[in-house]
Amino acid sequence: MVDFSRVQKELQECNKDVKLSGISVKPKADSLSHLIGTIPGPVDSPYEGGTFLIDIVLPDGYPFEPPKMKFLTKVWHPNISSQSGAICLDILKDQWSPALTLKTALVSIQALLSAPEPDDPQDAVVAQQYLRDHQTFLGTARYWTEAFAKMSSHGIEEKVQRLVEMGFPEALARSTLEGVGGDENLALEKLCSS
Amino acid sequence: MMSDSIVNGSAPNASKDFGKKKRANRSAKLKQCKLDARREQWLSQVKNNKGCEDEVNGNGVAVVGGELNGSTRKKAPIFKDLELKSPSLEENEIHHDSDSESSSHANSPTSSTSGGNDSGTNYSGISSSSSSISSSFGFSCGGSYSGSITEEEEEEGGGGGCADDGCLDDWEIMADALAAATTPNDKERHNPAPDLAPNTETGSGLGLTTEPSSPGSVGSHSERSKPEGAGILGKGAAKNRAWRPDDASRPQTLPNLSKQHSFPARHSCHVVNPWVRNNVPTSCPICCEDLDLTDSSFLPCSCGFRLCLFCHKRILEEDGRCPGCRKPYAADPVEKEASVSGGSLTVRLARSCSMFSRV
Known part of the structure; x- marks a missing residue:
């Protein structure tokens, strides 16, 4: 059984300084065992400006067992699966301590965004790119942030759809959007001029 | 009535050992500890007051309290309580020592109101509350002190504030009148109530130190004072007159003042600090x-x-x-x-x- 009194307290503590940390945790539904965490992308990283949602499931043994966390927002990061959002972070596995909290775990994830560990990857493709073609990695990560992690550009699919309706092929529209960082007008200009 | 007072006086003696044991577990230790924290500030006053009159005075109050108490309400239950729950009685006795001391400090209807109500909720507080009734001079903080102390020792969260249901019929009248005057202070009155507890405990703790064989000596004191009840009452009143001018002029404010300048400061330096430090x-x-x-x-x-x-x-x-x-x-x-x-x-x-x- 999850220790709900502790979870409750954690939520209160965490949501006390949302403005300062930008990190918040909210229950997904009525149950306190399924939560949604929010972290801002760290500055000076390709994730800056993004807001990342993290799905948190508390196992019965929480806080003696680590919370199960994964990214709901798509992220391009060596230690985060670009497919599933699974996170490779030691404190969410064997280095978990009951003294840690949801907030400290989210802070750790935020730190992981700033400091990838390509030698211990979750997503091998991303890790390869990170090591071999860092510029491309940065571009892709920035695009993904722009495309998936920005509140303003959460509707990237709609933009693609609109461009497709204008008569552009979807793949081209998508790649062009990707190239201009998700700006629909810039993408349109580029598509028209090409 | 008389029997009440006798019980009041002798019960601690009869069940002294029993009480001692229990006390050793809780309150005695607690008091012994708090004593150190508060001793210095109270020492001078205790020297003046404690020696003869006040202690006796306090016991006298207790005795008379027993009488009134019996007559006003719940005679039988009190008997039982007194006899069965001797630890609490002993506490009472000790508190009365301190009551007298504290009553001389904050001698006012305000606190007595809360006090009476407080102790009304609590079996061990009963006699003390009625003591406040009976003793015209010190209907003061006696009740409230011992009431809150007992509660604290019983580790009841409800504490001193849970009081205002006015259990004692006599007290309702008094409380109503006083409450009308002190409503604005209501909060203050409730909060300090628990704060008063350590104060009293110090008082009783001082009693413990100066008389190493604490429970026994206290018990004997109460016995000694029992027959002299009325006389002591008068004596106590005379003694308390030292504080009376304040009382007469502004009865309500006095306890507040004493609370203000004495409790919060000590509260912070003795309770909070060690906590943080360790x-x-x-x-x-x-x-x-x-x-x-x-x-x-x-x-x-x-x-x-x-x-x-x-x-x-x-x-x-x-x-x-x-x-x-x-x-x-x-x-x-x-x-x-x-x-x-x-x-x-x-x-x-x-x-x-x-x-x-x-x-």
């Missing part, structure tokens, strides 16, 4: 439950990370590493019972502090 958390960082005394003195890892015994046990069953430093717990945990003078004082004060906050 860095003992109030609640388990793992399960967020309050740490009790055992937990607070439980230091399973040299890194200093504290947690409650339940969580510790659970961790031992699983990976057995300290949550604070991730090192495996030693097979033989360092169970540090803090030294009596320093640590346990801290711990106990911390506990009482948490009780205050709950109140």
Whole structure:
């Protein structure tokens, strides 16, 4: 059984300084065992400006067992699966301590965004790119942030759809959007001029 | 009536040993500790007051209280309480010592109102509350002090504030009248009530120190004073006259003033500080439950990370590493019972502090 009194307290503590940390945790539904965490992308990283949602499931043994966390927002990061959002972070596995909290775990994830560990990857493709073609990695990560992690550009699919309706092929529209960082007008200009 | 007073006087004697035992577990220790914290500030006053009149005076009050009490309400239950729950009675006795002292400090209807009500909720407070009734001079803080103290010793969260239902019929009248005058102070009145407790305890603690054989001597005091009840009452009134001018002029404000200048400061320096200094958390960082005394003195890892015994046990069953430093717990945990003078004082004060906050 999850220790709900502790979870409750954690939520209160965490949501006390949302403005300062930008990190918040909210229950997904009525149950306190399924939560949604929010972290801002760290500055000076390709994730800056993004807001990342993290799905948190508390196992019965929480806080003696680590919370199960994964990214709901798509992220391009060596230690985060670009497919599933699974996170490779030691404190969410064997280095978990009951003294840690949801907030400290989210802070750790935020730190992981700033400091990838390509030698211990979750997503091998991303890790390869990170090591071999860092510029491309940065571009892709920035695009993904722009495309998936920005509140303003959460509707990237709609933009693609609109461009497709204008008569552009979807793949081209998508790649062009990707190239201009998700700006629909810039993408349109580029598509028209090409 | 008379029998009441006799019981009041003799019960502690009869069941002294029994009471002693129980007291040793809780209140005696607590008082002994708090005593150190407060001794200096009270010492001079105690020297003046305590020696002869006030102590006797206090007991006299108790006796008379028993009489009135019996007549007004719940005679039989009181009998039972007095006889069966002698520890509490003993507390009462001791409190009366301190009552008299404290009554001379904050001698006012205001506090007596709350006091009477307080103790009305509590069996052990009953006699003391009625003592306040009976003694015209010191219908003062006696009730409230002992009431809140008993509650504290019983570790009741409800504490001093839970009071205003006016259990004593006589008191309702008094309380109504006074409440009308002191409503604005209501909050103040409720909050300080628990604060008064340590004060009283100090008083009684002082009684304990100056007379090493505490319960016995107190009991004998009450016996001694019993026959002289009325005379002592008069004497007490005369004695209390030293504080009367204040009373006459502004009865309501006096206790507030004394509270203001005496309690908050001491509260902060004696209760909060040791707590901070020793860095003992109030609640388990793992399960967020309050740490009790055992937990607070439980230091399973040299890194200093504290947690409650339940969580510790659970961790031992699983990976057995300290949550604070991730090192495996030693097979033989360092169970540090803090030294009596320093640590346990801290711990106990911390506990009482948490009780205050709950109140």
